[in-house]
Amino acid sequence: MTTHSLPVRTETPARTPVEKPARGGRRLLRQGAGRQHHAGPLAYVLLVVMAVLSIFPLYWTMVAASTDNTRVSQTPPPFLPGPNLFSNLARAWDEAAMGKAMVNSLIVAGVIALSTVMFATLAGFAFAKLRFKGRNVLLMLVIGTMMVPPQLGVVPLFMMMSELGWSQQLPAVIFPTLVSAVGVFFMRQYLSEALPDELVEAGRMDGAHSLRIFWSIVLPIARPAMAVLFMITFVHAWNDFFWPFVVLDMTNPTVPVALTQLSAGYVRDQSLIMAGALLGTLPLLAMFIVFGRQIVSGIMAGAVKG
DSSP states (O other): OOOOOOOOOOOOOOOOOOOOOOOOHHHHHHHHHEEEEEOHHHHHHHHHHHHHHHHHHHHHHHHTTTTTTHHTTSSSSSOOOOHHHHHHHHHHHHTTTHHHHHHHHEEEEEHHHHHHHHHHHHHHHHHHHOHHHHHHHHHHHHHHHHTTTTGGGGHHHHHHHHHHHOTSSHHHHHHHSSSSHHHHHHHHHHHHHHHHHHHHHHHHHTTHHHHIIIIIIIIHHHHHHHHHHHHHHHHHHOOOHHHHHHHHOOTTEEEEHGGGGGGOOSOHHHHHHHHHHHHHHHHHHHHHHHHHHHHHHHHHHHHOOO
């Protein structure tokens, strides 16, 4: 007895037609992929104008610092450097005690910038990725402190520094600004976007606690924002005048407080004041020249990763 096997029909799934781009569209895509977009003449003109406007105040400071007070007061003022730059810089250095003032400003700005970066990154990580009771309320309180003018707390803060025995000392300038609400909010916003929740959960599954996650996962991701925050905080602390002027004196000044010594007297020597301002600006320029490339490259790397 022979059995005949019936042919089995296997149905193949219908193929979805794939729309192919037109021949002209493929040519345009290939051309666009390899093409480098160049700015037009108007963009270069705008960049040159903005660069000149940005550099002109520094150039004018150098011009005014290189002449005498009579020449600065003339109309029209000079637009070319004079021969007295180094002599005016030496006078400003001696009369304002700029050596001690720069050391004090370096200590104050460096400690404030480092502490602000670390504390703001810790708080930003907590507000962005950790879940705890009252998180939103605390964040609103932090943001609310940004709306309070700092002048309102000068009197109680000065009384507190006097009670601690820190009056006319550098800790009185450093302690009230160890962290800023702006820094906390900035790091919170950055980590909310740049730090994936999956990385934090993976660290939890591997048995890492919060500080270990912060050290091994958060810090490498937050490095570009930390560099930007450090630069901004350092410049702000270096240029801060109001609170150091209140709590310090001329025997232990920072750079902005020391510059007030140059404007004392009935007749102000504008060239001497500009020489002191130029001395106070040079460390910031040197820091930006040394670390500016790393900061910009860090920002670009963080933008690409995000």
